[in-house]
Amino acid sequence: MKISPRTILKIARLYQLADDNTPVKALRHPKVQTDESHIVAEFILNKQHFAVLYGSIIDEESIDELWPGRSANAEMLPNPLDPSFTETPFQGKFVIMFRIVPTKQRLDIHLSTTFDPSISRSLWQKYIKAGYISVNQRVVTAPKFEVDETDEIAVKLPEQEQASAELPVLYEDDDVMVVNKPSGLLTHAKGGLSTEPTVAEIIRPKTSFASDTDRPGIVHRLDRDTSGVLVIAKTADTAAHLQRQFAQRTAKKTYLAVTDGVPKLAAAKIDLPIGRNPSTPSTFRVDPNGKPAQTTYRVLAATDDQALIELKPTTGRTHQLRVHMAHLNTPILGDRVYGKPNASRLMLHAHQLEITLPSGERRIFEAAIPSVFTELFPEYANNIEEPSDQ
Template identity: 40%
Template sequence: MSSPQPLQLQVDQSAARLDQWLAQALPQLSRSQLQKLIRQGQILVAGQSVRPSSAVQTGEVVTVYLPAVEPDAPQPETTPLAVVYEDDDLVVINKPAGMVVHPAHGHASGTLVNALLSRYPDLAALSLSDAEATDRPGIVHRLDRDTSGLIMVARTPQALRHLQQQFKARTVEKTYLALVFGRPEAPEGIIEVPLGRDSRFRQKMAPRADGKPSRTHYRVLEDFEPYSLLEVGLETGRTHQIRVHLAWLKCPVVGDTVYGRKKNVLGLKRQFLHAWRLRFQHPRTGETIELEAPLDAHLQAVLGQLRR
């Protein structure tokens, strides 16, 4: 596996110790891990090796070289799945909130891929045919852990390539339901704001002039002052796109503690974002497939509470 690109972080506030500042900027790494990387020369300040105790000043650039890790092949795990559609070429799952799509740092098991490998053992062969997809066999697109709804998985190399081409050509129609704080000024519109990695917190995305073009459509379905239920469509599929775009619109997703408000409301234990509808061409027959996944009981109860 090739080494990942180095992270470039800009210090936004002076700190007495580099390791303390990095612990906030890279919370996925422990302080001892950061100190080890600093001593190994894998973390540089202004291109120079430093000590963990070195001070950092506002505006300095910190370069972090994270070691490449060869992932273990994910193992089958028996977990119930809500199958919305399946045939010999593909399967579409209604993913529950809280389930990570594929194994990653901190989530080696309990993922959708683990469950898929148990129900569809043929996916293991698909992962072997693509060395770059060992940890995500058949996965065509992704959903955030706390986003529920429709996700498509290919079962053959041919279906995988065809579906990936559809996503690249932006012919797949993905529609979401989102409950947000406030109400957009216009009842429907397009958010066209480029997105890129947050310069300080690399696990987050942010509006950036030098980011990738990103385009989101929205339409207000219901008004529950001070909340609104939106239908949201994606033209592009950037990481966290809907959440960041709606936060930029000053209408963050209810329950989104990363880009929205920290306080839980309406009894929500998750973000109110659901991949509701999916429309695409069948990779073998060319038939138009249109699918819909209803909101789970928890989200339906929240709407019922607001409608009373």
């Protein structure tokens, strides 16, 4: 059994919901459920939600059986030909018309559950605030704005940039994924609207942890221009297991960096607190009133004006390695914030990460040294210690 939009409009005219001048295109969002004996067709007309039950054998007693998903807000309209009968004869069959009272809900919830569930609610909120959503031809910028199914909602999203680099997977099991993040790729959106790719969005299909946010799977981060090992949690239990290791400092991180200048000491432990710079709140500095921060380093190779160094932070303050090395007057090469833009990229690489997997196995994951590092120190490239087998 079939029903066309034109037939639906004829039934609507029978119930005096439309007149002879109403065009077929006035029917919005038609949704049809078909069966051998009957049809349920929902539609929006004149900003009202209706449903029509259409078939050969239809009466009031059979409504629940013929329309199992009937809305609790569906109100039966009287028979326009004979109010003493529920069903209305129409072209050799019978129809019953219902008006469905709309249910209001927040715009961000409506979009995340109805329009495109693959986009997180938090990202929908950013799109709304940025002016990409219109309701009834008017731009709405409040995520809590209430809408229902009768509203005309127009979505015009910015074009997403395609990832400029692949995301190499170093290891994967049912609990975690370990990737080698390229320099220049954001770990996750920074809070504002981001149309560029991020690690979080690339791995979103792989994880159920924080899936309703713009940080799915993320339990730690690397700065945009830092490359190297990043572990992703696939579940909430795994995330808690990993976050506990980072908080208790049992996760061991080893970085490689090229510095602009050579540290005076070949090896040392930097124990200097770090706090936010009040004059530039997005940056940090060594501050006696800041949070404790410790970094151990050793020089692996050096020229007259650059050094290849190994860095092992025991704390995880934002920009810690960059701030500590800049404080020694040997900023990391290419650091546009704490040094000079004198390289093609920030010469900081998360080389190794030692963690305990949820299975109980202790592992060291390693991301190969980028070629831009070994080009500066080719004679020492093979002298860097390999991780021990775990």
